[in-house]
Amino acid sequence: MDFIDLKTQQAAIKPELDRRIAAVLAHGQYIMGPEVKELEERLQEYTGAKHCITVASGTEALLISLMALGIKLGDEVITTPFTFVATAEVIVLLGATPVFVDIEADTCNIDVSKIEGAITPKTKAIMPVSLYGQPADMEEINAIAARHGSIQVIEDACQSFGATYKGKKSCNLSTIGCTSFFPSKPLGCYGDGGAVFTSDDEIAQACREIRVHGQSKRYVHTRIGVGGRMDTIQCAVVLAKLERFAWEVEQRKTIGERYNALLDQAGIQRVQQRGDRTSVFAQYTVFVEEREAVQAALQKEGIPTAVHYPIPLHEQPAYQRLCQNCNTPFSASVAKRVMSVPMGADLREEDQRLIVNAIYL
Numbered sequence: 388m389d390f391i392d393l394k395t396q397q398a399a400i401k402p403e404l405d406r407r408i409a410a411v412l413a414h415g416q417y418i419m420g421p422e423v424k425e426l427e428e429r430l431q432e433y434t435g436a437k438h439c440i441t442v443a444s445g446t447e448a449l450l451i452s453l454m455a456l457g458i459k460l461g462d463e464v465i466t467t468p469f470t471f472v473a474t475a476e477v478i479v480l481l482g483a484t485p486v487f488v489d490i491e492a493d494t495c496n497i498d499v500s501k502i503e504g505a506i507t508p509k510t511k512a513i514m515p516v517s518l519y520g521q522p523a524d525m526e527e528i529n530a531i532a533a534r535h536g537s538i539q540v541i542e543d544a545c546q547s548f549g550a551t552y553k554g555k556k557s558c559n560l561s562t563i564g565c566t567s568f569f570p571s572k573p574l575g576c577y578g579d580g581g582a583v584f585t586s587d588d589e590i591a592q593a594c595r596e597i598r599v600h601g602q603s604k605r606y607v608h609t610r611i612g613v614g615g616r617m618d619t620i621q622c623a624v625v626l627a628k629l630e631r632f633a634w635e636v637e638q639r640k641t642i643g644e645r646y647n648a649l650l651d652q653a654g655i656q657r658v659q660q661r662g663d664r665t666s667v668f669a670q671y672t673v674f675v676e677e678r679e680a681v682q683a684a685l686q687k688e689g690i691p692t693a694v695h696y697p698i699p700l701h702e703q704p705a706y707q708r709l710c711q712n713c714n715t716p717f718s719a720s721v722a723k724r725v726m727s728v729p730m731g732a733d734l735r736e737e738d739q740r741l742i743v744n745a746i747y748l
């Protein structure tokens with residue numbers, strides 16, 4: 388059993404994949420070729436955001452977004468310590484300070500009731516993470532930001548492309564949404580890729596310029612930028628994957644809900660979903676005590692597992708110094724108990740039953 392089965396998916400879309408890649412090899416525009424714009428238009432349509440700017444990775448999407456907002460030395464950005472390191476890394480790279488707010492123990496998303504207490508005059512942005520594929524409580528976060536004037540909200544939607552919140556698509560739930568096309572994400576390519584979404588014309592223009600070295604016209608550098616483009620060939624791969632994506636999102640939902648039912652029946656604790664949103668289950672995650680023993684037992688049955696994430700950022704060697712006053716007990720305790728099991732649109736029901744039984748025994 389694979390942790391994420393990308394082979395079945397590839398077999399299903401092979402003709403379209405071959406056709407798309409052959410087209411890029413034929414026209415030879417490997418950087419900013421026609422597939423880049425085509426993908427951006429398709430993703431705008433999918434999310435409902437006015438602008439999509441494809442970039443080199445999810446990390447680059449987050450970095451470019453913060454740069455477009457002018458985040459700089461001395462600024463503070465509120466986020467959670469229970470995430471992939473990239474979320475906080477980009478804040479630190481710009482000389483700003485991540486301010487860690489704890490998560491809800493059941494959804495593992497930021498606890499919105501604790502955000503207001505972390506706001507200071509230096510707060511410039513809130514960066515919630517839609518962890519495991521389920522959007523955070525974005526409406527409430529937007530409302531908190533609006534109450535405090537000029538605070539912007541960036542959704543780290545690197546795991547949640549395809550998810551919804553109150554009927555709206557993830558990536559289009561706040562001023563900016565950022566996603567990743569890392570191969571194992573719900574919508575992946577065959578290398579690195581990512582995208583920034585916004586409906587703000589000025590922010591979109593800033594992101595487009597920052598993506599190409601702050602260039603407004605050829606060799607005119609209006610601002611400081613990065614080399615942050617997504618390859619044409621990777622855009623072609625994502626275009627091919629879109630063929631089946633709507634079906635995959637539905638499958639993920641069905642499979643996630645089946646896991647929920649099987650685990651509840653077996654009395655095994657799991658990450659919860661709120662009724663006003665749908666998850667794409669980028670990871671399917673349960674809570675176990677004695678994690679190493681459970682992982683070893685599953686390994687024996689040929690079932691791979693993973694831990695997202697074993698060490699919260701406030702305990703990481705490179706980030707500890709930022710956390711003199713961190714009050715993030717749930718992030719610390721949950722990190723010791725989470726375990727992700729195989730998940731994907733092609734996961735078979737019999738394998739799900741096998742997995743749940745193996746955890747139970």
Ligand SMILES: *Cc1c(COP(=O)(O)O)cnc(C)c1O
Binds near residue numbers: 446471545
């Ligand atoms: C994957 C991920 C990123 C980074 O995306 P890359 O494309 O690997 O750079 C950032 N934040 C979260 C929450 C992620 O899961």
